Amino acid sequence: MAPPAIDTSRRPFVLVWELTQACELACKHCRADAKPDRHPDELTTAEGRRLLEEASEFGDGQLVVLSGGDPLARDDAVELVEYGTALGLRMTLTPSGTASLTRDRIDALADAGLRRVALSIDGGSAAAHDAFRGEDGSFEQTLAAAEAARSAGLPLQVNTTVCAETVGELPAIRRRVEALDAVLWSVFFLVPVGRGRVLDPVTPERAERVMEWLGNVAADAPFGVKTTEAPHYRRVVAQRGSDAGDGAASDGIGRRTGITPGDGFAFVSHVGEVYPSGFLPQSAGNVRERSVVDIYRDADLFQSLRDPDALRGKCGACEFRHHCGGSRSRAFAYTGDPLESDPLCAYVPDRYDGPLPEQSFTEGDVSTAD
Template structure:
């Protein structure tokens, strides 16, 4: 990854182009529904957003997410416009009937730089149950293979919660078979429909991250975590002397920004505290200059054991999970079991206390 000054630009800018989706996934942050929202950004407004985003700098990564981006009829047009603006455009389609070889080829022709698909089970039964629609698993695998045949890089996203954690080794094998570029492993944040799911315990999360470190060292594809920056601490500790290292990732508001389907600018889709709306203020201005984003980039403002942790500039904890569980984005991340040496202050309430 090319170093990025995250006070000036995000590593990743996600635009939730719609909340419409034919699936009803158990973990869905957006609680997606079949119909598009009447106040979604229009095609013209979306193109202006992409034009504005180009001011972040050459090659800014923009992810068109949802819902299902293919629920919008103008997604190909948006990818083409973003590419013309010099953006690196990525699309995260859902495993629905709209994910056809024709749609994939049209997006590739429009200049999409990468696709990302979700696999949350190693079998049709487990994946389809989690995703809420029969046939989603097979459609996703067909799409993944079609994407690879076109030579477009592919990312696979997987959710980690109590229902999916035991399937991770089998999903890893499937990811390897598909020849993906990157496996993104998302540790559940209790928002949207995800509030009804059980997270893994902090101890189990630590075990999974140590296992993921081994996967990253042995497999050809890359591994990253989403909403689990403590993975960087685990990797640092397993890499030798355990000393804190220079930051090499993103957290909400610090290297990451999210634009909702109606134009609200959030530090993350899992941290819905708005710093403005692209209809009134450019996403660049909101990211660089809003009080919320600037505070989230200040590791000295962290509280509790995250604030006392020597790894705070490497990790920083999930600000989204802290916000979801306490209402305070600078509080300690309850998923992390690490207690800094000499720390005797309060510990966060744990979302799961029993070992899984």
């Protein structure tokens, strides 16, 4: 299924709704700094239905991702999937690998019209994954959920976080992704928000080598590869003269290149705040007061993020700014300004001689195998 051609100034390709920040896990990288209990001011079921109705106004087949925390910590998750599907939305879900993700719930989600399920794997073994996720048994529960999704006919996406602790696990995770018959591997390069502030990122040079390696994986693997918060993967691929990792996948939703916070992507928090991304927690309004459609199209923050020529520093001088643009979330995390340079990118444009962005790194990054 080819990705739909859309005008990202008018609608996002991906609209994420964080149903809740409640979760049984204590993952080291958690953006939401999730806790076991639900927040008393979460959007209600009725408010969520209204949000989905507004989302359908973006146009036919709007993609909606229900995330968390653990979205299955809410007992209305299946109901919301069914309601969104009836509105013509393409509903997907990113549950946590916990005991809540039973075969019965996966079957119920499939029956409700869910188009894809995304599960996180951050280690090639139970020991590595469970240590990162903060709970014994998470790895096996995730694998069991992946098998249940396959049995239910749900396409599977695997999400993986890249940081100093996990980068050496990537080859083993890559083999696991293929063994699970996943349709897409989404590789997230750490942004220091939430609990992720205490983790060490990889260096820009290491990130560059990982992206080159991912390009090789994408060229040969039976699944698609995309990066999250690392749009310079597109620059790396372009410089290699390859289109690896950016084709359409038969995953039930299609996918599209060039999606960045505020430009093809929007995030609604558990209490209704609208951010360009969950990793760029700067609110442009609240859905309890203003339509998500109006916020996405007209808010100054979103409009500024859709103008590559507004970027500053190294990113603003880069000839790849219209193709890449850098991670606006990482720029915000390190500088407080989402239009500043992305400190993870190693590339320096020939005509740029200004200051380079700074980032804290760990010593002795672990190498991935070829």
